[in-house]
Every structure is written in C-alpha cells, then in structure tokens.
Amino acid sequence: MSRNITLEQAENIIGACKAEARAVGQPMNIAVVDDSGNLVAFVAMDDTKLIGEDIAQKKALTAVYFHMDTRDLVPLVQPGAALYGIESTTSGRLVVFAGGVLLRRPDGMVAGGVGVSAGTVDEDHQVAEAGRKAFTG
Amino acid sequence: MSRNITLEQAENIIGACKAEARAVGQPMNIAVVDDSGNLVAFVAMDDTKLIGEDIAQKKALTAVYFHMDTRDLVPLVQPGAALYGIESTTSGRLVVFAGGVLLRRPDGMVAGGVGVSAGTVDEDHQVAEAGRKAFTG
Amino acid sequence: MSRNITLEQAENIIGACKAEARAVGQPMNIAVVDDSGNLVAFVAMDDTKLIGEDIAQKKALTAVYFHMDTRDLVPLVQPGAALYGIESTTSGRLVVFAGGVLLRRPDGMVAGGVGVSAGTVDEDHQVAEAGRKAFTG
Amino acid sequence: MSRNITLEQAENIIGACKAEARAVGQPMNIAVVDDSGNLVAFVAMDDTKLIGEDIAQKKALTAVYFHMDTRDLVPLVQPGAALYGIESTTSGRLVVFAGGVLLRRPDGMVAGGVGVSAGTVDEDHQVAEAGRKAFTG
Numbered sequence: 001m002s003r004n005i006t007l008e009q010a011e012n013i014i015g016a017c018k019a020e021a022r023a024v025g026q027p028m029n030i031a032v033v034d035d036s037g038n039l040v041a042f043v044a045m046d047d048t049k050l051i052g053e054d055i056a057q058k059k060a061l062t063a064v065y066f067h068m069d070t071r072d073l074v075p076l077v078q079p080g081a082a083l084y085g086i087e088s089t090t091s092g093r094l095v096v097f098a099g100g101v102l103l104r105r106p107d108g109m110v111a112g113g114v115g116v117s118a119g120t121v122d123e124d125h126q127v128a129e130a131g132r133k134a135f136t137g
Numbered sequence: 138m139s140r141n142i143t144l145e146q147a148e149n150i151i152g153a154c155k156a157e158a159r160a161v162g163q164p165m166n167i168a169v170v171d172d173s174g175n176l177v178a179f180v181a182m183d184d185t186k187l188i189g190e191d192i193a194q195k196k197a198l199t200a201v202y203f204h205m206d207t208r209d210l211v212p213l214v215q216p217g218a219a220l221y222g223i224e225s226t227t228s229g230r231l232v233v234f235a236g237g238v239l240l241r242r243p244d245g246m247v248a249g250g251v252g253v254s255a256g257t258v259d260e261d262h263q264v265a266e267a268g269r270k271a272f273t274g
Numbered sequence: 275m276s277r278n279i280t281l282e283q284a285e286n287i288i289g290a291c292k293a294e295a296r297a298v299g300q301p302m303n304i305a306v307v308d309d310s311g312n313l314v315a316f317v318a319m320d321d322t323k324l325i326g327e328d329i330a331q332k333k334a335l336t337a338v339y340f341h342m343d344t345r346d347l348v349p350l351v352q353p354g355a356a357l358y359g360i361e362s363t364t365s366g367r368l369v370v371f372a373g374g375v376l377l378r379r380p381d382g383m384v385a386g387g388v389g390v391s392a393g394t395v396d397e398d399h400q401v402a403e404a405g406r407k408a409f410t411g
Numbered sequence: 412m413s414r415n416i417t418l419e420q421a422e423n424i425i426g427a428c429k430a431e432a433r434a435v436g437q438p439m440n441i442a443v444v445d446d447s448g449n450l451v452a453f454v455a456m457d458d459t460k461l462i463g464e465d466i467a468q469k470k471a472l473t474a475v476y477f478h479m480d481t482r483d484l485v486p487l488v489q490p491g492a493a494l495y496g497i498e499s500t501t502s503g504r505l506v507v508f509a510g511g512v513l514l515r516r517p518d519g520m521v522a523g524g525v526g527v528s529a530g531t532v533d534e535d536h537q538v539a540e541a542g543r544k545a546f547t548g
Contacts (some may be wrong), residue, residue, distance in 0.1 A: 006457050036310030037187060039464050042453040046417050053450050065188035079216050082258045084231040086249045088224040143320050176327050179316040183280050190313050311461060339462035353490050356532045359507040362498040364465045 003034040004111040005103065009135060010041040011112055013103075016134030020127045021045060026119035028127055029056035034112045037061040045118075052117030058093055059115030063067075065090075067110060070123055073099030099124030103106030103134045111135070140171040141248040142240065143166055146272060147178040150240075153271030155265045157181060163256035165264055166193035171249045174198040182255075189254030195230055196237030196252030196265075202227070206245060208235030208262055236261030238269045249270070277308040278385040279377065283409060284315040287377075287388055290408035294401045295319060300393035302401055303330035308386045311335040318393075326391030332367055333374030333389030333402075339364075341384060345372030345399055373398030375406045385409070414445040415522040416514065418440040420546060424514075424525055427545030431538045432456060432539030437530035439538055440467035444525045448472040456529075463528030469504055470511030470526030470539075476501070478521060483510030483535055512543045522546070 010032040019024035027045035029052030034040050037060075044053055055136040062070050076083040078097045087096045103111040114135075116128040147169040156163040159166055164182035166189030171177050174197075199207050213220040219258040224233045235258035240248040251272075253265040284306040295302040301319035303326030308314050311334075318327060336344050350357040353381045361370045372395035377385040388409075390402040421443040432439040438456035439462030445451050448471075455464055473481050487494040488507045498507045509532035514522040526548075527539040 007454055011454075016241065036308075036312055036459060038310055038455070039453060040416070040455050042450060043418055043422075044449065044451050046414070050449060067186050070397075083234055084211070084226040085214060085231075086192075088229050089195055089232055090188070091229055094188075140320065143314055144317055148317075175318065175324060178314060179313060179319050180285070181312070181314050186358070187312060338461065341460050357508055358485070359467075359488060359498040359505075363469055363506055364462070364501050365503055368462075 002041070004105060004109060005032070005034050005040060007040060011130040013134050014041055014043055016042070017114065017116060017127050017131040018045060020130035024119065024123050024127060026123050028116050028118045028124070029053050030127070030131070031056040031058040031060045031115045032112060032131070033057070033064055033115070035064060035110045037113070040112065043071040049118045055095055056099070056115040056117040058095045059117060060113035061115070062094045062096070063100035063102040063113035063115070064110060065094070067102060069098075069101035069102055069125070070095055071121070074098065080108045097121050099128055101125070103132060103135050140177070141242060141246060142169070142171050142177060144177060146190040147264045150271050151178055151180055152270040153184065153250065154253060154264050154268040155180070157267035161256060161260050161264060163260050165253050165255045165261070166190050167264070167268070168193040168197045168252045169249060169268070170194070170197040170201055170252070172201060172247045172268035174201045177249065186255045192232055193236070193252040193254040196254060198235070198252070199271045200237035200239040200252065201247065202231070204239060206235070206239055206262070207232055207237035208258070209233070224262035234258050236265055238262070240269060240272050278379060278383060279306070279308050281314060282368055287405040287408050288315055288317055291388065291390060291405040292317070292319060293308045294404035297399050298393065298401060300397050301389050302392045302398070303327050304401070304405070305330040305334045305389045306386060306405070307331070307334040307338055307389070309338060309384045311387075314386065316371070323392045330373070330389040332390040333391060334387035335389070336368045336370070336373035337376040337387035337389070338384060339368070341376060342376035343372075343376055343399075345395070348372065351356045353396050371395050373402055375399070375402040377406060377409050378380055399409060414451070415516060415520060416443070416445050416451060418451060422547050424540040424542040425452055425454055428525065428527060428538050429456065431541035435530065435534050435538060436504040437534050439527050439529045439535070441538070441542070442467040442471045442478070442526045443523060443542070444468070444471040444475055444526070446475060446521045448475045451523065452492050460529045466506055467528040469506045469528040470535075471524035471529060472526070473507070474511035474524035474526070475507045475521060476505070480509075480513055480536070481506055481511035482532070485509070487507070508532050510539055512536070512539040514530060514543060514546050
C-alpha cells in the first residue's frame with residue numbers, strides 16, 4: 001500500500017502537536033490518518049484523558065471523510081441544518097466538533113488528517129493546526 | 138430471490154446518476170437498493186469523498202424503509218417533531234437528510250431506492266432524482 | 275482521494291466477472307475495493323443469494339488487508355495453524371475462504387481487491403480470477 | 412490518570428521495534444498499551460499491511476488482559492483445549508496467536524503490552540520482543 005503520507009511525516013506532525021499541547025498545558029491524544037482514514041500514528045500524552053483515545057482517531061478520520069476540518073461541520077449538523085443527524089451514521093465513526101484537521105499535499109490532493117482530543121474544542125483545534133503547519137511547512 | 142428491480146435497471150439508474158453528477162461537477166457515491174433494502178449496485182466515482190460510501194447506501198435504504206424520499210424526513214426529525222431521535226435507531230442505518238429517493242413501479246409498488254452522497258444535500262438529491270427519472274421513464 | 279484503481283477499471287473487472295458467472299451458471303455478488311479496502315463498485319446479479327452481499331465485499335477487503343488471495347488463507351487459519359482464530363478479530367470484516375483475489379499494478383503495487391460470493395468457493399474464486407485477468411490484461 | 416508506562420517509554424519501545432522490523436525486512440504495525448489496555452502509542456510503518464492496524468493493537472491488549480504473551484495462548488485455544496472459543500468473547504478484541512508480549516516493571520507489576528503485526532507470527536513476536544527488551548533494559 002502506498003500512502004499520501006509517510007510515517008516520518010506523521011511523526012513530525014505529532015512532534016509539533018505535542019509541543020503545542022505542552023504550550024497549551026493540556027496533555028492530548030493525537031492521531032494521524034492517511035487519505036483513506038487508516039491510522040498511521042497515535043500517541044496519548046502522559047496524564048491525558050481516556051475519552052480522547054477514540055475521539056482523536058475519529059476526528060482525523062472525519063476530516064478525511066468530508067475533506068474538511070471538523071469544526072466546519074459544526075454549523076452543518078445543528079437542528080434544522082443540512083446534515084442534522086449525520087453523526088448517527090457510519091457506525092459511530094464521525095465526530096462533528098472541532099479538533100480534526102485535513103492535510104493536503106502542495107498539489108491539493110488529500111494526504112490525510114490529524115485529530116486531537118482531551119482539551120476544549122478550541123485547544124484541540126489549535127494543537128491539530130500546529131500539526132498541519134508542520135506538514136505543509 | 139426475486140427482486141422488484143433488476144441489475145440492468147440498477148445499472149441504467151447509476152448511468153443516469155453519473156451523467157448528472159458530471160453535469161453538477163461533483164463526483165458522487167451512488168447506491169441502488171431493492172425493495173428489501175439489499176444492495177443491488179454501487180459505484181464510487183473517481184475523486185469522490187469517502188463519507189459517501191456509507192451514506193449513499195444508507196440513504197437508499199432509508200428511502201425504502203420509510204417509503205419516502207429522505208429529504209421529506211428532515212422536518213419530521215427536528216427537535217420537537219414526531220420522529221425526533223429516530224436516526225439513533227436501526228443500528229445507525231438511517232440517514233435523515235436529502236439524497237435518497239424512492240423508486241416505484243408503474244403499478245405503484247415499491248421497487249427500491251437510490252442514494253447519492255458527496256455533494257451538498259441539494260446536489261445529492263438532484264443526482265438521485267436523475268436516477269429515478271431513468272427508472273420511471 | 276486518489277486511488278490505485280479507477281471506477282472504469284473496476285467496472286471492467288465487474289464486466290468480466292459477470293461474464294464468467296454466466297458461464298458458470300451461478301449469479302454472483304461481485305465487489306471491487308481499492309488499496310485501502312474502500313468499496314469502488316458492487317453488483318448483485320439477478321437471482322443471486324443474499325449472503326453474498328456482505329461476504330463479497332469482505333472477501334475483497336480481506337485480500338487487500340493481507341496482500342494475498344483469500345483461498346491462500348485457508349491453511350493458515352485451521353486449528354493448530356499460525357493464524358487460527360484470526361476471523362474473530364477486525365470486527366468480523368475478514369473472510370477466510372476462497373473468493374477474494376488481490377489486484378496488483380504492473381509495478382507490483384497493491385491496487386485493490388475483487389470479492390465474489392454466492393457459488394461454491396471454487397466457483398467464487400474462478401469468477402474473481404476472471405476479474406483479475408481483466409485488470410492485469 | 413496515572414499509567415504504569417510513560418509515553419516516552421512507549422516511544423522507546425516503538426523505536427526498538429522499528430529497528431528490529433527493518434532488520435527482519437518486514438514493515439510492521441506496532442502498538443503499545445498500558446496496564447488497562449488503553450493505547451499509548453501506535454505506528455504503521457510505510458508499506459505495511461492494513462490487517463495489522465487492528466491486530467497489532469489487539470495483540471497488545473490481549474497480552475495485558477491475560478498477563479501473558481499471546482503466543483502462549485495458542486495451545487490453550489485449540490479444539491478440545493481449556494479456552495477453546497475464547498476469541499469469540501470480548502467483542503472480538505482478543506488475538507490468540509503470536510505477536511503480543513507482556514511488559515512488566517522491575518517489581519513484577521504489569522506495565523502494559525506490545526503488539527506487532529504484518530509479518531509471520533514468528534517475525535511479529537521477534538519484533539515485539541525487541542520492544543520488550545528496550546523496556547526492561
């Protein structure tokens with residue numbers, strides 16, 4: 001299997017996320033998936049919360065599935081909005097709040113996703129964003 | 138097992154949906170199910186989004202389960218409405234927004250459903266509708 | 275998302291499988307997945323068996339997951355053999371008998387898998403093999 | 412949550428496993444879990460097999476659940492043996508062949524588990540064992 005993202009790239013992303021998580025002061029769960037949503041790398045920082053093990057992975061997956069950051073899904077899934085109820089599909093693999101970001105290669109092709117969980121949704125997004133910056137350079 | 142829809146009919150539906158998806162400019166996932174909700178045919182167009190693999194099939198299924206287009210479910214599942222929460226039933230197999238349409242034979246009997254996913258819900262419905270027209274003639 | 279297999283290639287594979295299934299006299303369920311196991315195309319031939327809708331897809335997935343044809347898994351999963359019990363893992367997504375074949379590109383890279391189900395395991399493999407020949411040329 | 416294993420220790424284990432996997436010539440999926448079976452770190456090496464994403468994690472979990480290496484479960488789960496059928500329990504989270512090893516602290520307390528998957532079961536065990544040696548020193 002060839003991937004649009006290498007393990008070395010995924011580890012660099014996680015390194016950047018860990019640094020940002022330390023700056024924020026919140027130990028995080030951090031996941032990187034490839035362009036099909038397969039897990040490439042994951043870490044749970046010391047003293048993080050267990051809820052994030054599952055959710056970090058699903059945030060990364062959701063970003064890849066939708067070709068968008070998960071925080072941009074928030075308005076779309078509210079009562080009355082276009083995708084209301086979508087989180088009940090896909091065997092519970094979707095997360096419809098912030099903390100998952102999409103990775104694109106320089107040519108625009110989807111490379112994968114980063115998911116972060118354990119802090120507030122804003123903290124989670126901020127830490128995931130640091131990972132994306134490490135990837136896109 | 139006899140079905141109210143043949144594979145040839147399903148393939149004609151998918152052909153019409155593909156043409157409409159190209160006209161819309163959005164590569165789609167397209168599913169056709171029979172009157173029991175069993176999958177008859179499915180395609181994922183090149184460069185579509187992964188989220189639609191699951192959801193296209195469930196939209197088609199939902200149309201058959203309810204004997205209605207999925208977009209007509211939208212007002213019924215909002216907070217305070219009659220079917221609020223229904224998407225949590227049926228092991229997550231229901232989709233309660235647009236993109237699934239019901240197929241009926243000339244005699245009115247349910248023949249199956251078409252589900253489309255990857256664009257906006259309006260695009261999805263438009264592409265599914267093109268498939269229905271190919272079926273009903 | 276870029277795939278190592280296009281929908282047009284998948285449809286050619288399915289066409290070849292359908293022809294072989296007719297020659298065998300057994301209507302089949304036929305699935306083609308990409309190199310991550312995502313469904314690219316599926317058909318259920320008229321008068322096939324329902325059991326194959328699920329199993330055809332899982333055979334194709336299993337071939338991709340293991341980088342081998344599913345019939346080659348048979349000796350490995352018997353009591354006392356190296357992978358005995360493996361079918362209980364992976365949330366029931368594995369099929370450990372014949373009918374799933376691996377697709378490789380000319381450069382050797384995994385392109386996807388074909389899964390066929392409804393006949394005997396030998397018939398299933400034969401029909402899947404016809405699909406592989408259509409792909410590799 | 413305090414764990415009996417730190418992320419730094421898990422990353423050292425994974426580093427040792429990666430080196431051994433390169434020596435073996437088989438890119439692996441490698442997972443480290445804590446003494447509750449929660450995932451601490453995971454990597455999928457480039458060009459590995461997808462089957463191992465799930466199974467590596469479950470091998471690590473199984474070692475912790477049973478307080479033993481997974482290869483020692485093999486004789487116990489055969490037809491007629493004491494734990495025949497156990498892999499069907501625990502929602503499919505158990506793996507009953509080699510590649511999962513138990514980590515113990517110097518005082519004998521369970522610290523976690525390492526799971527490796529993608530090669531032969533002997534290769535998987537060898538690579539996991541290299542991770543354990545990096546932990547126990």
